[in-house]
Each structure stands twice: as structure tokens, then as C-alpha cells.
Amino acid sequence: MNDEHKTMLKCPGCGEMFTGAFSRYMKEKSAQCPTCGVSIPVQPNKNAVPTPPPMPVSAQFVNQMPPSVANPAVRRMTCGKAIAGLVLGITSIVPGIAFGGILLGILGIIFSSKAMKQIKLRPEELDGEGMAIAGLTTAIVGLVISTLIVLLWVFWGAVLLTLVGAVSKAMPLPPPR
Numbered sequence: 001m002n003d004e005h006k007t008m009l010k011c012p013g014c015g016e017m018f019t020g021a022f023s024r025y026m027k028e029k030s031a032q033c034p035t036c037g038v039s040i041p042v043q044p045n046k047n048a049v050p051t052p053p054p055m056p057v058s059a060q061f062v063n064q065m066p067p068s069v070a071n072p073a074v075r076r077m078t079c080g081k082a083i084a085g086l087v088l089g090i091t092s093i094v095p096g097i098a099f100g101g102i103l104l105g106i107l108g109i110i111f112s113s114k115a116m117k118q119i120k121l122r123p124e125e126l127d128g129e130g131m132a133i134a135g136l137t138t139a140i141v142g143l144v145i146s147t148l149i150v151l152l153w154v155f156w157g158a159v160l161l162t163l164v165g166a167v168s169k170a171m172p173l174p175p176p177r
Contacts, residue, residue, distance in 0.1 A: 013038035079119055082128035085112030085135030092142025101146030108139025 010017050011033035018034055031040050088108030092101045112135035119126045 009033075009040055011036060011038055011040060076125060076127035079115045079126045079128040079132065081111045081115035081118065082132040082135060085109075085115055085139065086131045087135075089135040089138030089140075089142060092139055093145060094142075099146070099150065101142050102150065105139045105143030105146060108135055108142065112136035112139060 008017060008019060009031055013033060014036040016033060016035045018031075032038070033040060085108050088104050088111060092104035092108055094101065112132045115128065115132040116136070119129050119132065
């Protein structure tokens, strides 16, 4: 970083005004009068703020960046399908709605996948890839959880029906009167 400070100096030898420059990293903090050659000690200005030199940016580097990075004024829209996929994915995780969770999980996967494709096709216009990935992940997790819950219901239902059948065979109903 360039922290060079410029200070107006007056030569005590000839009275000439000139600009002296110093840096806090310089060993000698003095300037030499261009007219008479007298060495003048330079005191740093405590309020001076060093200005960094302009960073050279090649045109090739700017062309490789997305327009929103190269030009911060360009704002990308968040893909609506990414938002929908994230919402559907999160709601598919709620275990109380197992059959609905399966449907919501499938819809979340579809919306998130379509959003990721749209964002890859138009990266200069659309944003929300992180939301689409999160939506896809949560939709898959919700789909797995809901499917497991439904399978458990089916299993326990079969177990209960088997038990009821075994109990009814062991204890026949009395004949009607």
C-alpha cells in the first residue's frame, strides 16, 4: 500500500516553497530544497490519510466476471422457482403431514431443479442458486422422512390387522340372539 504523504515545505535557507513527500516506511524523514539544496526535516501530518494507488484491472478480467460483480449497479433478480423450491422443501420436512410431505417433497425437487437450470442459463439476470440448492436438499430430506413415515404406518397397520385377525380367531364372537 502506498502511504506517501505530500507536505508543503518552506526552505529556511532561501525561503522558497516546495512540496516534500515522505512515507512512514522511509528511513530518512527529510526533504531537500530543489533551489538551494538545504535538507529540511519532514514531520508527518497526523491527520493525513494515505491514498492507495489505483489498482490496474485488465479488461480481460472484467469480462470474465459476472455483470453484477463487474458493475455493482446491475442487480440480479432472485429466481421465483428457487424461492418456491426452498419453501416446498422446508414444508415437506414437517413429519405430521406424511402424505402431503411426499407431494411437497416431489414438488420441491421439481421447482428447485428447474430453478437451477434457469439460473445456469441466465446467470447475468437471475440469482438464487444457493436457495435452489437448499430447496433441493430439504425437499429430498423431507421426501425421505415422509416416505419412511408412510412405510411405518403401513407396517404397523399390517401388524395391527394381523393381531386383530389372530385375536378374532382365538376368541370367536358369540352367535347372534
